[in-house]
Amino acid sequence: MTGELTFTRVHRGSPELLFACMTEPAHLTHFWGPAGTTTPVENIVVDLRPGGAFETTMVNDTDGGTHRMRAVYAEVSPPDRLVWVEAGVEGGMRTTVTFVDLHDGRTEVVTHQSNVPAAYLSAEAQAGFVTSLDRCAAYVAGLTA
């Protein structure tokens, strides 16, 4: 078992639009950079195919410092699913984004991140369980409360 995180948010818009937002530099530039940073459109590389690059260079608003995210797409299935892997982060971070059509003009965007050193993957697969980090966290919070 390694660290996992699931983040879910419902947005107004079709899965197609949300998928475009997550994959087109012209959209990404509006929201990608973490708080306090911006990601200029020319700093975003999207080669939308399995094995293609997904790279963003975020610029710190106050000191101009940059932080580069380098990932490679593992799965590109518009408008349902998008997977990329950052080999250099947290021991290999896999991010899976799924777009669920709620059929009322809204789309549920589920982001699942897992840090996947293969040493644990096999043991985990054998045991046949997947423990979500959220549950771990709730449990841990209960312990330390």
Add this chain to the structure above:
Amino acid sequence: MSCAYRRGMPVLEDDLSLVFSALADPTRRAILERLARGDATVNELAEPFTMSQQAVSKHLKVLEQARLISRTRTAQSRPCVLETERLDEATGWVARHRQVWADRHDRLAQHLGSLRGDEETAR
């Protein structure tokens, strides 16, 4: 692929993997819960489980390697002590990553609003 991942893995996150791996087992979580109420010896920890002392010792070893617990070297009974700092690190990992996505989706909601041409902003 596995080798590349492991080679590039920062030490801190590697340690954290041990923590999450240790937390994945229900018996070990039960042991931690017990220790959250106070230090206990191996005998005391084995009591509520239908498990040999040896089996409990194995679980304790995993918890000790993850530094979720420590064992007193001085006392004969070597009571186990919960190391809350490690648990805090684990929750910190979640909080950090969660915050990045929360902020990102706040801005995405704003962006979608501006695409629709309305003045609605995400709170």
